[in-house]
Amino acid sequence: MLIVGVFIGALAASLADGSFKVEAVPPVWRERFGNSAGVRAVGAFLGGTVAMFGARMADGCPSGHGLSGLMQLSISGFIALACFFGAGVLVAALVYRGGGGAR
Amino acid sequence: MSEQWLGLITGVAFGALLQQGRVLRFEKQVGAMLLKDMTIMKFMLSAILVGMVGINLLAAFGLVKLSPKATVLGANIVGGILFGGGWAIMGFCPGTSVGAVAEGRVHAVFAILGMLAGAALFAEAYPYLEKGFLKMGNLGPMTLPGVLGVGPWPVIAVLAVIYILAFVFFEKKGL
Numbered sequence: 001m002l003i004v005g006v007f008i009g010a011l012a013a014s015l016a017d018g019s020f021k022v023e024a025v026p027p028v029w030r031e032r033f034g035n036s037a038g039v040r041a042v043g044a045f046l047g048g049t050v051a052m053f054g055a056r057m058a059d060g061c062p063s064g065h066g067l068s069g070l071m072q073l074s075i076s077g078f079i080a081l082a083c084f085f086g087a088g089v090l091v092a093a094l095v096y097r098g099g100g101g102a103r
Numbered sequence: 104m105s106e107q108w109l110g111l112i113t114g115v116a117f118g119a120l121l122q123q124g125r126v127l128r129f130e131k132q133v134g135a136m137l138l139k140d141m142t143i144m145k146f147m148l149s150a151i152l153v154g155m156v157g158i159n160l161l162a163a164f165g166l167v168k169l170s171p172k173a174t175v176l177g178a179n180i181v182g183g184i185l186f187g188g189g190w191a192i193m194g195f196c197p198g199t200s201v202g203a204v205a206e207g208r209v210h211a212v213f214a215i216l217g218m219l220a221g222a223a224l225f226a227e228a229y230p231y232l233e234k235g236f237l238k239m240g241n242l243g244p245m246t247l248p249g250v251l252g253v254g255p256w257p258v259i260a261v262l263a264v265i266y267i268l269a270f271v272f273f274e275k276k277g278l
Contacts, residue, residue, distance in 0.1 A: 001107045003201050005114015010127060010202035013119040022207040026129040026194065028137075041213040043192050048200075048217025049224065051189025055197055056225035057237070058182025059172055062190075063198040065183075066147060071154035073258055074171035075245040076179050083183025084190065085136070091191035092136035 032096050058083070118202045127203040129194035129210075136191050141278040148266045155262065159255050176240025193217065 014020035024037040033039050055061045058080050060069065066084065069077020121127050126146045134140030161167040190196070193214045195203050200218070203211040248255045 001110035002114040002117070005111045005116075006118035006121070006199065006202045007114075007205045008111075009115035009118025009120075010122040010205035011118075012115075013122040014206035017123070019122070019125075020207045022209060024210050026133075026208070026210070028130060028133055029194070037210070040210050044194070044210050044213040045217035045220070047189045047192030047194070048214040049189070049221040051186050051193050052197060052218035052221030053225050053228075054182045054185025054187070054189060054221075056182070056222055057178050057232070058186055059175070059178065061186065061197045062147070063196065065172065065179075067150055067154065069172060070151045071158050072169045072171045073155070073159075073247040073255060073262075074174070075242075075247060075250065076172045076174040078247070079174065079176070079179045080183040080186075083180055084187040087184040087187025088136040088191045089138065089187075091188040092133055095191060096133065096137060 028096060118205065121199055121202050122206055127195075127199050127206060127208075129203070129208065132196065133191065133194045139278070141273040145270060145273055148270055152263060152266050155259055159259060162255075171244045171246050174240075174242045174245040175237065176242065178237050178239070181236075189221075 011020070025035055025040045029040055029043070033043070055064075058065065059076075060066075060080060062081065062084055065074075065077045065080035070081065124142070124146045125131055126143045131140060131142045135143045158167065158169065162169050195211050195214045197218055200211045200215050204215070246255075248258045251258065
């Protein structure tokens with residue numbers, strides 16, 4: 001029910017301020033991999049597969065370990081968040097190399 | 104009120120706030136990993152700062168009981184690195200990807216399908232990992248105050264200063 005709520009809340013808020021936008025390929029991705037929605041879909045799928053396998057193994061994601069863990073001053077939260085972000089920075093630098101800025 | 108309704112109402116508020124914070128988007132998530140746009144870090148820092156003080160106050164008054172996750176070095180580190188790598192390519196967070204679909208980012212649907220596949224794969228691998236790898240470096244639930252042998256408040260005070268300094272740094276650099 002929480003997830004259903006997130007969907008409703010984000011939909012209502014984006015429609016209310018006009019920031020709702022149908023997007024199949026985000027600009028940063030397009031600059032590096034071109035405008036193919038199919039390539040982006042495969043990337044999103046494979047990235048999601050690896051990320052969720054890792055999140056299940058680490059027993060949490062940036063919400064569970066990052067937010068909830070750091071609030072509770074949990075050591076596992078600090079370790080996991082450092083690994084999430086460290087690996088993210090490294091892979092992003094390799095993958096989007098040559099692409100433009102994010103802003 | 105039933106937990107179902109509480110979940111729905113919390114979810115609607117969470118979704119609307121995440122959307123208004125602009126943190127659901129691929130651009131913002133990858134922007135942080137490219138160290139070009141720290142929107143999601145600032146969003147997380149302020150959430151952690153408020154939550155850290157709030158939840159420890161509630162615990163001090165006995166209104167909630169904290170339940171920090173176990174520290175399992177092998178799984179936390181290897182799983183964390185796998186997550187980080189996948190996250191950079193996916194560009195969404197598991198908990199909020201549904202919100203990204205809701206604001207029109209249809210490619211998040213494929214990220215969600217990929218995550219379902221990843222969860223299924225992990226379930227398949229679990230019997231093989233359970234007895235060996237997932238027990239490596241299992242230290243049980245551990246907290247920073249517990250390790251340092253102090254109460255929570257000195258740690259909270261130091262961390263609050265660090266988080267605020269990080270915030271100031273990001274703002275000064277225009278990130």
